[in-house]
Amino acid sequence: xITHDDHExxxxxxxxxxxxxxxxLSQDILDAFHANLASKQSINPEDIPNHLPTVLVLLxxxxxxxxxxxxxxxxxxxxxxxxxxxxKNERYQLTDYVKNARDKLKPAAPISGSASVNLPxxxxxxxxxxxxxxxxxxxxxxxxxxxxxxxxxxxEVPFDKLQRHLPTFYSAxxxxxxxxxxxxQTAIARKLYEKLMLEFIETPNTELGxxxxxxxxxxxxREQLGFVNISSx
Amino acid sequence: xxxVTQSTTASGHHDYSRAGADMTIVLxxxxxxxxxxxxVQGDHRFLYLLxxxxxxxxxxxxxxxxxxxxxxxxxxRKNRFSIIWLGYWLGMLLWFLGESTWAVYAxxxxxxxxxxxxxxxxxxxxxxxxxxxxxVQTWPxxxxxxxxxxxTVVAAVFCGAGLLLxxxxxxxxxxxxxxxxxxxxxxxxxxxxxxxxxxxxxxxxFLYGRGTFWRPFLFITFGLMLTFVGDIMFTxxxxxGTYYDGSxxxxxxxxxxxxxxxxxxxxxxxGIGTNVLx
Numbered sequence: 001x002i003t004h005d006d007h008e009x010x011x012x013x014x015x016x017x018x019x020x021x022x023x024x025l026s027q028d029i030l031d032a033f034h035a036n037l038a039s040k041q042s043i044n045p046e047d048i049p050n051h052l053p054t055v056l057v058l059l060x061x062x063x064x065x066x067x068x069x070x071x072x073x074x075x076x077x078x079x080x081x082x083x084x085x086x087x088k089n090e091r092y093q094l095t096d097y098v099k100n101a102r103d104k105l106k107p108a109a110p111i112s113g114s115a116s117v118n119l120p121x122x123x124x125x126x127x128x129x130x131x132x133x134x135x136x137x138x139x140x141x142x143x144x145x146x147x148x149x150x151x152x153x154x155x156e157v158p159f160d161k162l163q164r165h166l167p168t169f170y171s172a173x174x175x176x177x178x179x180x181x182x183x184x185q186t187a188i189a190r191k192l193y194e195k196l197m198l199e200f201i202e203t204p205n206t207e208l209g210x211x212x213x214x215x216x217x218x219x220x221x222r223e224q225l226g227f228v229n230i231s232s233x
Numbered sequence: 234x235x236x237v238t239q240s241t242t243a244s245g246h247h248d249y250s251r252a253g254a255d256m257t258i259v260l261x262x263x264x265x266x267x268x269x270x271x272x273v274q275g276d277h278r279f280l281y282l283l284x285x286x287x288x289x290x291x292x293x294x295x296x297x298x299x300x301x302x303x304x305x306x307x308x309x310r311k312n313r314f315s316i317i318w319l320g321y322w323l324g325m326l327l328w329f330l331g332e333s334t335w336a337v338y339a340x341x342x343x344x345x346x347x348x349x350x351x352x353x354x355x356x357x358x359x360x361x362x363x364x365x366x367x368x369v370q371t372w373p374x375x376x377x378x379x380x381x382x383x384x385t386v387v388a389a390v391f392c393g394a395g396l397l398l399x400x401x402x403x404x405x406x407x408x409x410x411x412x413x414x415x416x417x418x419x420x421x422x423x424x425x426x427x428x429x430x431x432x433x434x435x436x437x438x439f440l441y442g443r444g445t446f447w448r449p450f451l452f453i454t455f456g457l458m459l460t461f462v463g464d465i466m467f468t469x470x471x472x473x474g475t476y477y478d479g480s481x482x483x484x485x486x487x488x489x490x491x492x493x494x495x496x497x498x499x500x501x502x503x504g505i506g507t508n509v510l511x
Contacts, residue, residue: 024373026313029446032509062510064444069374 009078009102010049016077017048024070033062052095071097083119083218085199120196122219126163129212132192133162140187152176170209182207255502259495266487270479280479285339288483291490292325292332295456298497299325302449305501313369318500320366321453325493327359345478348471349419357419360426363457367433370450374440383436390435394428397465420468427461434458446510449503452496459489 021030037043037058043051060067072088075097079086084104089096120128138146150159156172157165173188174181186202189211193200198218266287273279303318331352338347371378398421434454441447441454463485470476503509 028312028314029509036510060444062444062446064440064442064447066374066377066440066442066444066447069377072376 006102009098009105012081013049013074013078013098014045016081017074018045019077020070020073024073033059036062049098052098056094075101080199080201081218081221083196083198083222085197119222120219121223122216125196125216125219128195129192130159130162132188132195133159136187136191137184139191140184149176166209166212170207173208185211255495255498259491263488263491266491267484270481270484274479277479281345282340284478284480284483285336288332288486288490289329289336291487291494292329295490295494295497296322296325296329298494298501302497302500305504313373317366317370320362320369321497324359324361324363324366325497327355327362331355331359339478346471346476349416353419357422357426360430364426364430364433367430367437367454371433371437371440377440378436383439386436386439387432390428390432394424394431398424398428416471420471423464423468427464430457431461449496449499452492452499456489456492456496459485459492463489 018030021033034045037045037048037055041051041054041058043055048055056067056071059070063070071094074094075092076086078098078101082101082105084101092100134146134150137149140146141149153159153169153172153176156175157169162169170185173184177184182205185208186206189206189208190200190202192211192215196215196219198215269283273283299318299322303322306314306318308319309315331354334350334352334355335347338344338350338352377383434457437454438451441451463482466480466482466485467476470480470482503511
C-alpha cells in the first residue's frame with residue numbers, strides 16, 4: 001500500500017532529479033530526458049519513482065559513467081531535503097539510496113502510528129543553538145577566553161534572549177571575533193547541525209544566519225513528516 | 234521492466250544506416266588522405282601544395298561544422314552548453330585562421346616553413362577557448378574527475394609528458410645553439426599547451442564512456458588528442474631541422490580536423506529536442 005509519505009518522498013525524488021539534471025547539465029537536457037522517457041518508455045515525469053530502474057538504464061545509456069555522478073547528486077539532494085546524513089557508497093545505485101531514505105523515513109510516518117524515531121525539531125532549536133554557541137566558542141578559544149567572550153557577547157544580546165535577537169547576535173560575533181568571525185560562525189553552524197542531527201555541508205562565504213535558516217527549514221520538514229520532538233521522550 | 238529502445242531520428246525511426254554512412258565517409262576520407270601522402274612522396278611540388286593547401290580546407294570543414302553545431306545548439310546567456318560550444322567554435326576559428334595564415338605564407342609568399350609566424354599566434358590562442366570549453370563541460374563532474382582512478386590517469390599524462398619533454402628540450406637546445414630563442418620557445422609552447430589540453434581532455438573520455446549524449450564530445454576530444462601527437466612530432470622535426478612539407482606525421486593533423494569536424498557534425502545532426510540525447 002502506498003502511504004502518504006511514499007507520495008511525498010516520490011515528489012521529493014522527482015524534484016531532486018530535476019534539480020540535479022538541470023544544475024549538472026541544463027534545462028534543455030532535462031526537457032529532452034523527460035520527452036525521451038515519455039516517448040520511448042511511456043513514463044511521465046510523475047511516474048519516474050515507480051519506474052526508477054528503467055529510468056536509470058536510460059540515464060546510463062545517455063550519460064555513460066557520468067550518470068553515476070548524476071545519480072549521486074540526486075540522492076544527495078533527496079537526503080538533504082529530509083536532513084538525512086548522506087554517506088557515499090561506491091556500490092550503491094540511486095535505487096539503493098532511495099530505498100535507504102524510505103527506510104529511514106518510514107518509522108516516523110504518522111500513518112504507521114510509530115513514534116519510535118525522535119529527532120530534534122523546531123522546539124528544540126533554541127536550546128540546542130545556545131549550547132552550540134557556547135561549545136563551539138569554548139572549543140575554539142578555550143574555556144577561560146570563552147568566558148570573557150561570552151561576557152562581551154552578552155552585553156549586546158543576553159543569551160536567554162538569543163533566539164529573539166539573532167541578527168544582533170550575528171553582528172556581535174563579527175565585532176568580537178573580527179577576521180576570525182567566519183571561522184567561528186562555521187564552527188557554531190557545524191556544532192548546531194551536529195546537535196540537530198542534520199548533515200552539515202560547508203559552503204564558502206556562507207554566514208551563520210544562512211545555515212540557521214536552512215536548518216529551520218529542514219526542521220519544519222521533519223515536523224511535516226511527523227517526527228517526534230526529542231524532548232518528548 | 235520495459236526494455237530501453239535504441240536511438241531514433243527526428244522522424245522517429247531508427248537510423249543506424251545514416252550514422253554508419255557518415256562515419257564511413259570520414260574513415261574513407263582519412264584513408265584516402267593517407268594513401269595520397271604515401272603515393273606522392275616522390276613528387277615534391279605536389280607534396281608541397283598538398284601539405285600547405287589541404288590543412289586550411291580541413292580546418293575550414295571543422296570550423297564550418299562547429300558553426301553549424303553552435304547555431305543548432307543556440308547561443309543563450311547563462312546556458313552552460315552555449316558557453317561550451319562557443320569555446321569550441323572560437324578554438325576552431327583560431328585554428329582555421331592559423332592554417333590559412335600558414336598557407337598564405339607557404340603558397341603565396343613561397344616561404345616553405347614559416348615558423349614561427351603569425352599563424353603560431355592563432356594556433357596558440359586557439360588553445361585557451363578549447364581548454365576553457367572542456368573545463369566548463371567537466372566542472373559539474375569534477376567529483377568523478379578527482380577520483381583515484383582519474384588522478385592516476387592525470388599523473389600518467391604528466392609523467393609521460395615529462396619524459397617526452399625531458400627528451401625534447403635538451404636535444405632541441407643542443408641543435409639550436411646560436412639560434413634565436415623565439416622558435417625554440419614557440420616550438421616548446423605547443424607541447425606544453427598540448428599537455429594542458431590533454432590533462433583536461435583525457436579524463437573526459439572515461440567520464441563520457443558510451444553515453445550517447447556525449448558522443449560528439451568524444452570525437453572532439455579524440456580529435457584534440459590527434460593534434461597532440463601531431464604537435465609533438467612537428468615540434469621535434471621542426472626544431473631539429475628534419476621537417477619537410479608533406480611529412481607523414483602531418484596526417485595526424487589532417488585526421489584530427491576530420492575527427493573534430495565529425496564531432497561537431499554529430500552535434501549538428503542530433504539537432505534539438507529529444508534527439509539531443511541520441
